Amino acid sequence: MTLPKDSKKLHPKGYEPKIIIKEDSNTRNQLLNAILKPSPVTESVDTDIFAVMAKRRSTRKFSDKIVETEKIDKIIAAADTAPTAGNFQGFEIFYIKSPQKKKDLIAACNKQPYVDAPLVLVFCKNPDRVKLDFPARILKKFAIQDATLAASYSQLAAQGLGLSSIWIGMFDEKKVMDVIGTDLIPSSVLCIGYPKQVKFPKPRRNLKELVHVVWE
Numbered sequence: 001m002t003l004p005k006d007s008k009k010l011h012p013k014g015y016e017p018k019i020i021i022k023e024d025s026n027t028r029n030q031l032l033n034a035i036l037k038p039s040p041v042t043e044s045v046d047t048d049i050f051a052v053m054a055k056r057r058s059t060r061k062f063s064d065k066i067v068e069t070e071k072i073d074k075i076i077a078a079a080d081t082a083p084t085a086g087n088f089q090g091f092e093i094f095y096i097k098s099p100q101k102k103k104d105l106i107a108a109c110n111k112q113p114y115v116d117a118p119l120v121l122v123f124c125k126n127p128d129r130v131k132l133d134f135p136a137r138i139l140k141k142f143a144i145q146d147a148t149l150a151a152s153y154s155q156l157a158a159q160g161l162g163l164s165s166i167w168i169g170m171f172d173e174k175k176v177m178d179v180i181g182t183d184l185i186p187s188s189v190l191c192i193g194y195p196k197q198v199k200f201p202k203p204r205r206n207l208k209e210l211v212h213v214v215w216e
């Protein structure tokens with residue numbers, strides 16, 4: 001994809017990735033790939049995806065330690081690598097930098113106090129981006145899946161970077177939309193930071209109950 005001639009910057013106002021690539025780079029994947037490369041801040045992190053999955057545990061108590069920009073970049077870039085229906089990327093990420101907006105989000109998320117985390121990302125569905133010739137209800141279904149997968153990729157990336165997170169699904173859609181100023185419906189609020197305490201993963205169902213084998 002060629003960027004419009006007048007578009008010098010590859011990032012939005014207010015969010016500048018640590019890595020800046022040359023303005024003449026003509027594909028957005030160059031920035032994405034540059035961000036995802038190992039770097040001094042992130043080289044000690046867990047790159048074994050199965051170890052990351054096995055260790056992940058939700059956190060509702062975050063330390064005040066600021067999340068490094070390079071880690072934020074990777075968390076956002078991870079979302080951007082997720083599969084989406086027709087590769088139309090039917091989702092948007094709202095990166096909440098305003099401390100007041102974070103406080104407002106607590107109220108919009110059923111008064112859950114930990115929504116005020118060091119890094120707060122709101123994932124919204126954007127079915128209008130999905131230019132596939134299907135009924136609107138299918139496009140909405142695709143957008144939910146796009147937004148959910150993207151948030152999930154970010155959540156795993158955060159874990160791999162030594163951070164922890166809490167996925168917030170309990171919120172008043174309208175209130176969240178008012179706080180972040182959009183007419184797009186949110187699908188999840190991902191709150192990320194350094195955990196105050198590292199905990200063991202929670203137990204899961206036995207595989208016998210989980211997996212249903214279909215023979216014929």
Ligand SMILES: Cc1cc2nc3c(=O)[nH]c(=O)nc-3n(C[C@H](O)[C@H](O)[C@H](O)COP(=O)(O)O)c2cc1C
Nearest residue numbers: 056057058059060112166167168169170171201202
């Ligand atoms: C769809 C969904 C909605 C969730 N909503 C909330 C929420 O509103 N508040 C919260 O504290 N945790 C929420 N969670 C986090 C779950 O409680 C948590 O993932 C679950 O207890 C399993 O724990 P684990 O993530 O440590 O494995 C949600 C998780 C998912 C996937």
